[in-house]
Amino acid sequence: MNRQAHADAERRGPAVAEAVTDFVQRLRADRNNRALRLSFLRQAGNNGDLYLARADSHCMVLLLSTDGGDEMRVLAVRDGARPRDELARLTVEINPVSGGVEVVDQSEVSANVVALTERAIPLFAGYGNRTLVDLGVVPSLLPALDKVTTEEQLDELLTRNLPELTRDVLLALRNRMDPEDVRRHITDQWRADDQVNTDDWARAAQRAVSQAETDDDAVLDALGRSFDAWRLFLHPEQHRIASADFRGSAKVTGGPGTGKTVVALHRVRHLVDRLPSGHTRPVLLTTYNTNLALDLKERLRQLGGEDLLRRVDVKSVDALAREIVQESNLNVGMPLDDAAAMELWHTVRTELDLLDYDADFLDAEFKHVILAHRCGSWDSYRRVTRAGRPRISTGQRYEVWQLVQAYRAHLDAARRTTYALIADQAASLEQRRMARVEEQARYKDELGGLDLVHREAGSGMWLKPRYQHIVVDEAQDLSASHWRMLRAMVRKGPNDIFLAGDAHQRIYGSRVVLSHHGIEIRGRASRRLTLNYRTTRQILGSANRLVEGETFDDLDTGSDTLDGYRSVLTGLAPQFWCAPDRRTEMRAVATLIRERHDMYGTPYSAMAVAVPDGASAQEFAHVFVSEFRLPVVELGKDGARSDIDAVRIGTMYRFKGLEFQRVFLTSVGEGQVPHQRIEQYKVTNADRYRQEEQRARSLVFVAATRARDELIVTWSGRASRFLPPNADASAYRTTDLLKPDEPPSGSSGSTAA
Numbered sequence: 225m226n227r228q229a230h231a232d233a234e235r236r237g238p239a240v241a242e243a244v245t246d247f248v249q250r251l252r253a254d255r256n257n258r259a260l261r262l263s264f265l266r267q268a269g270n271n272g273d274l275y276l277a278r279a280d281s282h283c284m285v286l287l288l289s290t291d292g293g294d295e296m297r298v299l300a301v302r303d304g305a306r307p308r309d310e311l312a313r314l315t316v317e318i319n320p321v322s323g324g325v326e327v328v329d330q331s332e333v334s335a336n337v338v339a340l341t342e343r344a345i346p347l348f349a350g351y352g353n354r355t356l357v358d359l360g361v362v363p364s365l366l367p368a369l370d371k372v373t374t375e376e377q378l379d380e381l382l383t384r385n386l387p388e389l390t391r392d393v394l395l396a397l398r399n400r401m402d403p404e405d406v407r408r409h410i411t412d413q414w415r416a417d418d419q420v421n422t423d424d425w426a427r428a429a430q431r432a433v434s435q436a437e438t439d440d441d442a443v444l445d446a447l448g449r450s451f452d453a454w455r456l457f458l459h460p461e462q463h464r465i466a467s468a469d470f471r472g473s474a475k476v477t478g479g480p481g482t483g484k485t486v487v488a489l490h491r492v493r494h495l496v497d498r499l500p501s502g503h504t505r506p507v508l509l510t511t512y513n514t515n516l517a518l519d520l521k522e523r524l525r526q527l528g529g530e531d532l533l534r535r536v537d538v539k540s541v542d543a544l545a546r547e548i549v550q551e552s553n554l555n556v557g558m559p560l561d562d563a564a565a566m567e568l569w570h571t572v573r574t575e576l577d578l579l580d581y582d583a584d585f586l587d588a589e590f591k592h593v594i595l596a597h598r599c600g601s602w603d604s605y606r607r608v609t610r611a612g613r614p615r616i617s618t619g620q621r622y623e624v625w626q627l628v629q630a631y632r633a634h635l636d637a638a639r640r641t642t643y644a645l646i647a648d649q650a651a652s653l654e655q656r657r658m659a660r661v662e663e664q665a666r667y668k669d670e671l672g673g674l675d676l677v678h679r680e681a682g683s684g685m686w687l688k689p690r691y692q693h694i695v696v697d698e699a700q701d702l703s704a705s706h707w708r709m710l711r712a713m714v715r716k717g718p719n720d721i722f723l724a725g726d727a728h729q730r731i732y733g734s735r736v737v738l739s740h741h742g743i744e745i746r747g748r749a750s751r752r753l754t755l756n757y758r759t760t761r762q763i764l765g766s767a768n769r770l771v772e773g774e775t776f777d778d779l780d781t782g783s784d785t786l787d788g789y790r791s792v793l794t795g796l797a798p799q800f801w802c803a804p805d806r807r808t809e810m811r812a813v814a815t816l817i818r819e820r821h822d823m824y825g826t827p828y829s830a831m832a833v834a835v836p837d838g839a840s841a842q843e844f845a846h847v848f849v850s851e852f853r854l855p856v857v858e859l860g861k862d863g864a865r866s867d868i869d870a871v872r873i874g875t876m877y878r879f880k881g882l883e884f885q886r887v888f889l890t891s892v893g894e895g896q897v898p899h900q901r902i903e904q905y906k907v908t909n910a911d912r913y914r915q916e917e918q919r920a921r922s923l924v925f926v927a928a929t930r931a932r933d934e935l936i937v938t939w940s941g942r943a944s945r946f947l948p949p950n951a952d953a954s955a956y957r958t959t960d961l962l963k964p965d966e967p968p969s970g971s972s973g974s975t976a977a
């Protein structure tokens with residue numbers, strides 16, 4: 225199957241998919257089976273022929289045959305009244321840039337697109353045919369493109385099943401991306417490694433861009449059961465990263481929804497495939513929290529089944545750290561949860577009467593300075609560089625040190641610990657363990673590779689590195705202790721650590737420079753994805769404005785941007801609703817949800833409501849249930865691990881890594897987002913003010929980019945400073961929505977902002 229045939233089948237629904245699956249199986253079993261009714265259509269070129277075949281009584285396929293019939297590829301699928309005619313008229317050609325086999329339905333394009341409006345200046349007139357083809361536009365589309373004069377025509381054209389590279393290039397140009405940037409961000413990623421011969425069909429059919437990425441059995445299996453395209457087709461850049469050979473560690477960054485997790489999963493499969501078979505788990509796949517780890521496990525199962533899962537340890541970094549500490553028999557006590565750990569900071573600052581330092585600050589100082597730099601004494605804390613942290617004097621440092629000592633004393637007395645302390649201990653344990661591994665290896669080398677029989681007996685243990693490869697998702701939120709631990713779990717060498725992350729989405733951690741922890745990811749080991757597969761362009765446009773103008777790191781010493789970040793999906797513009805008060809806001813959101821469920825058939829479980837804090841979550845849930853009888857389920861630490869059809873409600877933090885069809889981003893009023901408590905730092909502590917504001921921006925950015933089809937932003941009072949300047953004036957009024965004498969309306973909300 226090639227990519228476009230897959231999309232054809234996907235569009236036509238499960239019955240067609242099943243027929244095609246069945247056809248491919250029969251074809252594979254016996255190409256000469258007369259029941260397949262293969263009929264020669266025409267030569268594609270001198271070493272490729274096109275055939276038609278009937279998959280069932282309604283549906284036909286177009287096939288490319290190369291190597292004298294040894295290789296057969298399904299290029300297109302049609303059903304309906306005249307599938308044979310429709311398939312016969314398709315243009316099939318080899319793209320001169322990517323070398324892939326591409327299909328264009330010229331008559332569909334001209335009938336639906338080109339005949340739309342009167343002739344005016346073509347939209348792409350400024351570029352010239354040569355440039356368009358050089359950028360990757362399929363040459364046979366040029367005459368039709370020449371007639372596209374309006375954005376609407378282009379939108380219509382893009383809904384056709386065009387070759388991916390063409391679609392992507394046209395969208396980027398229409399978004400006014402500079403052709404040089406298009407070349408860099410898009411064309412070069414699809415460019416074939418070798419010289420393309422547009423007459424060599426045998427070679428073209430073999431190229432990765434012409435076919436499903438997995439082996440045939442998996443394709444068929446997936447085609448029959450599910451259409452998760454990511455399991456089958458990676459974008460060439462995703463593919464390159466997932467299967468590359470790196471000299472050491474490597475990193476992939478990219479905006480939300482660009483498929484970083486997808487690449488991480490394929491990377492895991494690639495690494496496992498290259499290891500000798502066995503019963504151990506030589507690969508670790510880890511991420512920030514349990515909820516995300518569960519999700520990764522499920523997606524890994526979808527990708528490679530139980531066989532793959534058996535070779536991989538999938539767990540959150542904190543769960544992993546806890547196991548390490550438990551394994552060492554250190555009796556450290558139960559960890560406090562995040563809220564209790566924060567409460568303890570409140571206790572000690574009150575006890576020591578040092579109320580100038582709030583719990584958030586102390587917690588961050590402890591994790592991101594004291595533990596990160598392993599400050600074991602006042603002297604080492606006094607001298608440590610606190611890069612990126614709000615400035616404080618030496619006197620203030622001393623007070624903070626006293627608070628930290630009191631905090632630790634409380635924990636010791638209660639025989640409790642925290643996750644941050646566990647990570648720190650686990651890192652030290654693993655570093656010691658790795659030192660022993662290295663020492664044994666050195667000893668073995670000195671003995672000329674002899675086995676360490678006597679040595680093992682002496683030490684009682686034969687140590688090996690914990691893992692051969694480590695893959696990390698949501699890397700931007702891991703702490704320095706986490707990285708120290710991970711670094712010590714795998715020996716330095718080719719493909720040791722692979723990490724995926726995006727500093728724009730950092731909401732927990734603080735900046736960590738990975739090279740300071742022995743993880744070198746500069747130069748070619750650093751890749752970036754730019755094509756969003758989740759969110760429509762309209763939603764991205766609004767979300768991107770949230771982080772525009774801020775600077776973000778690249779998980780190392782450099783900086784990262786969202787240059788070239790784009791989406792091929794189009795849809796509704798985000799809606800903005802403002803309410804006079806909080807209760808009206810909640811009632812309006814409930815009304816909009818009900819409307820989407822009753823009128824558009826959206827399941828409740830595909831809709832999620834993001835709020836700034838836990839108390840708001842309770843409030844919304846109460847109004848939804850008591851006044852509207854809406855089913856709701858809280859998005860907790862472990863996600864909404866329930867299949868019931870209920871609206872998901874959770875703090876913006878809980879939205880990390882997830883996606884929903886419709887997202888309601890609520891309470892985005894001034895004073896709530898960012899929270900008004902940060903105002904106190906505006907004059908007294910400008911650094912801290914800037915950091916808190918940036919974190920709040922990232923949080924809204926994360927929540928907004930979870931939306932697949934629709935984003936609805938609501939607030940009461942004045943709009944947050946993060947929203948566009950005209951938001952209050954142009955937003956739709958919730959009071960209109962709730963007028964008792966009119967039916968609720970949600971489809972005509974303001975999109976001006």
Ligand SMILES: Nc1ncnc2c1ncn2[C@@H]1O[C@H](COP(=O)(O)OP(=O)(O)OP(=O)(O)O)[C@@H](O)[C@H]1O
Binds near residue numbers: 483881929
């Ligand atoms: N090559 C692809 N083809 C089709 N769909 C894809 C592809 N790559 C990713 N996707 C889809 O895009 C969505 C986002 O992918 P993924 O979760 O991997 O992105 P991410 O970069 O990790 O996002 P975030 O940073 O927001 O968590 C998912 O629905 C995924 O299935």
